[in-house]
Amino acid sequence: MIRKQYSAALTATCVILGVIIGVQVNTVKQQRMTTENQRLSEATAALNQLQTEHDVLQEQNKALEKTLKEYQEGNFGEEMEQLLSFAGLTEVSGTGVTVMLNDSSTKGGSDMNAYLVHAEDLLAVVNELYAAGAEAVSINGQRMVGNSAITCAGSIVMVNGVRVAAPFEIKAVGEADVLDSALHFPGGVVDNLSPWGIEISVRKEAAVTVPAYTQTALFKQTEEEE
Known part of the structure; x- marks a missing residue:
């Protein structure tokens, strides 16, 4: 009798343990599936986000390529030419004056x-x-720009870091009559230099050309300063 009760109890225990283990296994499977689904959902969302960002970058790249192509085709050539001219990086021609200065x-x-x-x-x-x-x-072919420098060390004159010597030829593009009048204005430059015997002449030009500024001159100046 006791043996039968023990056997029944053992059987019931095994059944209960089996049910518990089965429930735990199913729970683990469900958790794993939930975790995998969550990870898959997160990965899908991240992929969608990357795809969206990629599409945006592609659109921006297309816009930049279009702008570059327009510049290359010259649609903005006039604006670019004005900017380069303002910076002194292009040759300029027109009416103007040529000023010659020489030592006395x-x-x-x-x-x-x-x-x-x-x-x-x-x-x-x-x-x-x-x-x-x-x-x-320009002075002796050296274009004057915003960072140009005219320096003197004894009898040596440097323009844009390049040594220049007399006679000095200054070319200017502008209204010839106005430029000439400005230099000959009473008490002006010509009047101030004449008493020292400095030779100065101003010639009005129907066509005068001022060369572009060259970076070589800037490099030379930097090297000499170092």
Whole structure:
């Protein structure tokens, strides 16, 4: 009798354990399926997000390619030309003046430097030309731009870091009559240099060409400063 009760109890226990194990197995499977589905859902969402971003970038790339093509085809050529001209990176031609300056031939005087053309003399002429509306100015072929420098070390004059020497040829594009009048204005540049015997002449031109600024000059200046 006892043995039968023990056997029945053992059987019931095994059945209960089997049911518990089965429930746990099903629960684990369901959790795994839920986790896998969640991961799949997250991966799908991430993939969709990447696809959306990719589409946006493609559209932006197409727009940039279109803009580049328009520039290459010259649709914005006039605007680009104006910007390059303003920066001094293109040759400029038109009416204007040519100014020639040379050292004085006078041998007298205790300070011979006073009879030489110095950086400040060139700067005075350039400033006067710009004040009179010059569009472009060059000194001995060196184009004057925003970062140009005219310096003097003794009798040596440097323009854009390039050594230049007398006679100095200054070319300016603009209204010739206005530029000429500005330089000959009473008490102006010509009047200030004449007493020292500095040779200065202004010639009005129907066509004058000012060359483009070259980066080579800037590199030379940087190397010498170092």
